[in-house]
Amino acid sequence: MQSPKIIFLPWYFKVIGVFIALFSLTLLILKLNSGVSILDFIKFDTNIEIYAIYAIAVLGFFLIAFSKERLEDELVSYLRKISLLITTIFHSLFFFVFTFTSLTIHLINFPAIILMNTLFFIYIISFHIQMFLVSIKKKNNENFE
């Protein structure tokens, strides 16, 4: 069985992603120091919501994460899998720690709960669909033998 081919963006999207991430970081700094006179100079809209800035950063990180390396080989695919696993484990740990510690102060982050639920739900569905597809292929092969 061949490993599934995942389509990644061309490598130069990583550069675009870095610029977007740096742009959002700049916005964040400007937003947090909104009294600074440089804002008047560049006439930037400082009323932008901090969530919008984080969303722009997410776009940048998405482009960085899902762009190809210049030479995308099997070691890179392997490292991507490991990184994804580490990310999921750490994200889950952070989620559980912060959610259950914030229960007492009534600061439950509902978007994060929905995100974590959909993350694991999609993982479970995807895993079982692939298991099912593999078993179908195996049965077909057995018919030829």
Added chain:
Amino acid sequence: MRNFVRDERKRKKLKQEELAAILRVSRQTINAIEGNRYWPSLTLALRLSMFFDMTVNELFIFEKHELEEFKY
């Protein structure tokens, strides 16, 4: 598991970069395989053994304890 990729590469007087370019993989991949930090896919193992004109069994071998563990 260990392998003789480094020995064979040196026997052919190739640099890691050159072997990587021939096999169309990154230098890091060759370095990781040689350092036993990454086990290549069956495809790459076959390509390596074809390039060095050896069998996969000759290029990649089990350690002694693994041989005992996987003895059938």
